[in-house]
Amino acid sequence: MNPVRKTFLLSQALWAKYTVRLAPEAPGERHGIVSPSSFVPEASARPLRLVAIGDSLVAGSGVEHQDLALTPRIARKIADMVNRPVQWETHAKLGSTMRRVRYRFLPEVKGHVDILFICAGSNDVMARRSREDWLDDLRAVIEQARTRADHTIVCSAGQPHHSPKLPAMLRRELAHRIDWQTAASQRICREYGVDFVDVAHAELVSDFWASDGFHPSASGYEQASGLVVQAMSFLPEMTATIR
Known part of the structure; x- marks a missing residue:
């Protein structure tokens, strides 16, 4: 990278780190x-x-209560599609990378799981983790996930590259990194035969952003949950066979 451009990017990243006030994790x-x-x-x-x-x-993060967050919205849509109750739970933390998913959250998952939803990537990009580390962690997570769940779906990074709170040059660099990460994730998911949902390149609803301009609002999570459920290729099979 051009040294001048690198200097500008680093300065913008530092500015964002100490200026953008991220919404906390939702209570509940x-x-x-x-x-x-x-x-x-x-x-x-x-x-x-x-x-x-x-x-x-x-x-x-970005909504006032867990009931408004992503996972219960996914659960409601699945329940309506397969006409069955859905019991949901989350293991997550603000700022988590795929490495934390690999070494902390996956080991917390016990017992039989019908659907395992894996969502990390934005923090790997923003922390400038190497591509080699990302690929290693994602492969390990998918391999472990397949031993814990009947069905696995992996989600792309979010859309920090469209955040209205970040400077333009930083957004463009994040977009470049997320493009690479999304393509690599799609390829690996195909190799392992698990579903992948690309929310990083979706056209956002007008009121997508929460008050921090970085996380989804309730409307944003509603949009994202619809994208996730649409990508679950196994749902028709579950509707027909699970009793």
């Missing part, structure tokens, strides 16, 4: 159970178990 219980809107009791035997692990998008 990080587990729950939801029933489908048109619940037919005799159609179900047990709730499906959805476990989400990852960064602030899973922790619900």
